[in-house]
Every structure is written in C-alpha cells, then in structure tokens.
Amino acid sequence: MSGFGVPIIDAIIAFPIILIALFIPFLFLQYRRYGAVTFWHTVMTFSFVFYFTTAFFLVILPLPTEATLEHLQAIGAPTRNLDPLQVVRTFFQDNPYFHGGGLKAGLLDPSFTQAAFNVLLTVPFGMYLHFYFKRGFFTTLILTFMLTLFYETTQYTGLYHIYWRPYRLFDVDDLILNTTGGLIGWIFAPLLGILLPSRDRMDERARSLGHRVTLVRRLLSFGLDFVIATAISFVLTQILPNETSADILSYIVIWGVVPLLLGATLGQMVVRIRYDVAKSQRWRIIVRNALMVGFTIYFFPFWLQLIGSTGTVSAETLNRTYTFILLFAAPAVILVIDWLITIFRPQHKLLYEKISGAGSEAIVKTTTMADAPILKEQTTPQPEVDQQPTSRSERHH
Incomplete structure (x- = not known):
C-alpha cells in the first residue's frame, strides 16, 4: 500500500496504544471538570486525538532509509522553499487542464492534489477548534499556523535531527495552505451541529450527572491514593526496618491522617468527592478506611493468592489450603x-460504608459567571415595593 494508505494504517495501529496511555488522565480531567464522563465528551476528545495522530503520521511517514537520504543528498534535493505562492504558479504552468487536458486529468495531477491535500489536512482541526473547543476565528488562525509551523519544522529538522538531513521539503506554501484549511474548517464547523449535540449541551449533560459517585470515580480516587501511598512507602523503606511497617505507616497517612484533617483523601479531592460525615464525626472515616484497606489490600488479594497456590503447595498442606479458600x-x-452493585446503583453504599456510617458524596462545583442567566431565571422575583425608586431624584422623575 502506498500514498496516504500507509500512514493512515499506521495511525490506526498506533491509536489503541495512545488511547490506553491517555484514557486514565482523561477520566481524571473529566471528573475534575464536570464530575462525570459522558459519551459525547469521550467521542469528541479521542476522535480529535485520532485525527491529530493521523495528520502527524501523514506528515512524517514514510520514514526514509539511509539510501534515500544519500540519494537526496547526491542529487542536491532542496530542503526548503521560501517563495510564497509558488504552488499557484506551478498549478497554472503544469496542470494539464490548462494545456488541453480534461477536468479529471487536472484534478488528479500532483499540482492540484498536493495543494488540496495541504488544505484538507487542517480542515478538521479548524472544525474541532470552533465546534468543540469553542475558539474564535483569530485564535483558530494562530493555532492552525502554529500547528503547521510545527509540521514544517519537524520536516526541516529531519524529525528533530534523528536523520542527518531533511527528507521532506520545508515549504512556505504549506504554511499558507494549511492555515487556510484550518480557517475553512472553522467556517463550516456549525454544520456539525446538524449531527452532533453542541458543546454546551455536552457540558450540561456531564454536569447533570456530576452528583453521582460511580464505581469508576471511586476506583480512580482509590488508585491515585494507592499510588501516593506506595511512593510514601518507598521513601519510608529507607528509614524503617522492614517493608510492612513502611506500608502500614503510609496507609495511615493517606487513609487516616489526611482525611481526618481535610475530610477527603488526596485522590478523592482530585475527582471531587469527599466523605459525607460531619467534622465531629470524622472518626468514622478511620473505621471506614481501616475496613476498606483490610478488605481490598490485604484480605481479597490473600484469598486470590491462596487460590493460585493450590497448584504449587505440597500434598500435606493442600487440604488446609482448600479449607481456608472455602472459609474465606x-x-x-x-x-x-458489593462493588458490582455500584455499577448499576452509583448511590449504593458499600458494606464498609454502612458499617462505619461514613459514605461518599460528590463535591458539586460552584456556579460560574457563564451560568448566571440560568440563575437569573430561577431566582424568585423581588416584591414590587423593592423596585420603587429610593433616591430623591428618582422620586422626582
């Protein structure tokens, strides 16, 4: 496969790896911003990531071989074109349509297809900036120019000096064409509103779900707390005599001291949730987290380890191992x-929350100025007497 096909196929292959790398940070960002992750936010964000990956691969692929670079050097191939609008002169001079050829031949000629490709390359970028990221015309102009300058710099430096000479041409006409494509995309972006909900509707939907403390939200906060606790434990192992003591002390800090002082763990604060107990009742948080750590970090992994050990233990201890497995x-x-129930009932209180009396609740973001018109509609009208003029000059008039 040649032409555009190879970079596109490579982008399709690379995209799942990029998706895996970015998905967890994306979840944290969405919960931090809205309190929920919605379908359309996910589709728009990762379709943009796929577009950007594909566009970048189209710019840099296929990568050259050493023989290709030596050939370009031997023939004295130019590395840059600083003559603006040369693409226009080339189009009128070389395109067969202006020399007796048919329309089809003119449209398929490189003098047209290369210019058209450079315009189309950034049309989606302009559409995303306008429709989803809500950027204005001049901001789109600047950002598109910076994007295409990044592409051209990447080409001119031989993929930032990975290769000893450029294998693509730095072309000022590409800067013009790419920037034009971004502006065309910005102009036609409202057409997406025919098929997709607006960004405001996406945000409104996400915020309407922000009060739910879902299983994913819980797992993200727990995972971040566990990573922080592991980092603290690693530091403490340089001081304390054994690893177990370091682990326990780090757990006490993350799930004991911090929530006792702040009413939430560090992971919970990132995803905007907290414990639903009064300050005077925060001792319940200690009970809750002691049960949670005991269940999730010690008991359940120990039970799974017992199951996994059945194929390696001696015959003398096998019956005892099976007894413990059945017992637990x-x-x-x-x-x-109990955890699976929260998938279908986000407000479900987990077992250790019920025992301790300390559950979780969402931290709803305060209203911004953008929400002011909504508040105005919901505000109870003031009595008519409050709207009478109060100053002497107002009464006179």
Whole structure:
C-alpha cells in the first residue's frame, strides 16, 4: 500500500496504544471538570486525538532509509522553499487542464492534489477548534499556523535531527495552505451541529450527572491514593526496618491522617468527592478506611493468592489450603458483589460504608459567571415595593 494508505494504517495501529496511555488522565480531567464522563465528551476528545495522530503520521511517514537520504543528498534535493505562492504558479504552468487536458486529468495531477491535500489536512482541526473547543476565528488562525509551523519544522529538522538531513521539503506554501484549511474548517464547523449535540449541551449533560459517585470515580480516587501511598512507602523503606511497617505507616497517612484533617483523601479531592460525615464525626472515616484497606489490600488479594497456590503447595498442606479458600469464599464473594452493585446503583453504599456510617458524596462545583442567566431565571422575583425608586431624584422623575 502506498500514498496516504500507509500512514493512515499506521495511525490506526498506533491509536489503541495512545488511547490506553491517555484514557486514565482523561477520566481524571473529566471528573475534575464536570464530575462525570459522558459519551459525547469521550467521542469528541479521542476522535480529535485520532485525527491529530493521523495528520502527524501523514506528515512524517514514510520514514526514509539511509539510501534515500544519500540519494537526496547526491542529487542536491532542496530542503526548503521560501517563495510564497509558488504552488499557484506551478498549478497554472503544469496542470494539464490548462494545456488541453480534461477536468479529471487536472484534478488528479500532483499540482492540484498536493495543494488540496495541504488544505484538507487542517480542515478538521479548524472544525474541532470552533465546534468543540469553542475558539474564535483569530485564535483558530494562530493555532492552525502554529500547528503547521510545527509540521514544517519537524520536516526541516529531519524529525528533530534523528536523520542527518531533511527528507521532506520545508515549504512556505504549506504554511499558507494549511492555515487556510484550518480557517475553512472553522467556517463550516456549525454544520456539525446538524449531527452532533453542541458543546454546551455536552457540558450540561456531564454536569447533570456530576452528583453521582460511580464505581469508576471511586476506583480512580482509590488508585491515585494507592499510588501516593506506595511512593510514601518507598521513601519510608529507607528509614524503617522492614517493608510492612513502611506500608502500614503510609496507609495511615493517606487513609487516616489526611482525611481526618481535610475530610477527603488526596485522590478523592482530585475527582471531587469527599466523605459525607460531619467534622465531629470524622472518626468514622478511620473505621471506614481501616475496613476498606483490610478488605481490598490485604484480605481479597490473600484469598486470590491462596487460590493460585493450590497448584504449587505440597500434598500435606493442600487440604488446609482448600479449607481456608472455602472459609474465606463467602466474604470475598460478598465483597465483589458489593462493588458490582455500584455499577448499576452509583448511590449504593458499600458494606464498609454502612458499617462505619461514613459514605461518599460528590463535591458539586460552584456556579460560574457563564451560568448566571440560568440563575437569573430561577431566582424568585423581588416584591414590587423593592423596585420603587429610593433616591430623591428618582422620586422626582
């Protein structure tokens, strides 16, 4: 496969890896901004990532071989064109349509297709900037120019000196054509509103779901807390005599001291949730987190380890291992079912939350100035007497 096909296929192959790398940060950002992750925000964000990946691959691929670079050097191939609008002169001089050829031949000639490609390359970029990112015309102009300058610099430096000479031409006409494409995309972006909900509707939908403390939201906060606790434990292992002591002390800090002082763990604050207990009742948080850490970090992994050890333990201890597995099976299954219920009922209180009396609640963001018109509509009208003139001059008039 040649032409545009190879870079596009490569982008399709690379995209799942990029998706995996960006998905967790994307979730944190959405929960931090809106309190929820919605379908359209996810589609728009990662379709933009796929577009950008494809566009970048179209610019840099295929990568050259050493023989290709030596050939370009031997024939004295130019590395830059600083003559603006040379593409226009080339179009009128070389395009067969102006020399007796048919329209089809003119449209398929490189003098047209290369210019058209450079325009079309950034049309989606302008559409995303206008429709989803809500950027104005001049901001789109600047950002598109900066994007195409990045492309041209990448080409001129031989992929930032990975290669010893440029294998693509730095072309000032590409700067003009790419920037034009971004502006065309900005102009036609409102057409997307025929098929897609507006950005305001996407945001409104996300905020309307922000009060839910979903399983994903809980897992993200727990995961971040666990990473921080692991980092603290690593530091403490340089001081304390054994790893177990370092782990326990780090857990006490993350799930004990911090929420006792702030009413939420660091991970919870990132995804905008907190414990639903009064300040005077924060001792319940300690009970809750002690049960949570005991269940999720110690008990459940220990039970799974027992199951995994059945193929390696000696015959003398196998029966005892099976006994422990069956003994711990009921609480382990209850723990899993308790977590799974939150998938369908986000407001479901987990078992250790019920025992401790300390649940979780969402931190709803305060109203911004952009929401002022909505507040105005919901405000109760003032009595008529409050709207009478109060100053002497107003009464006179």
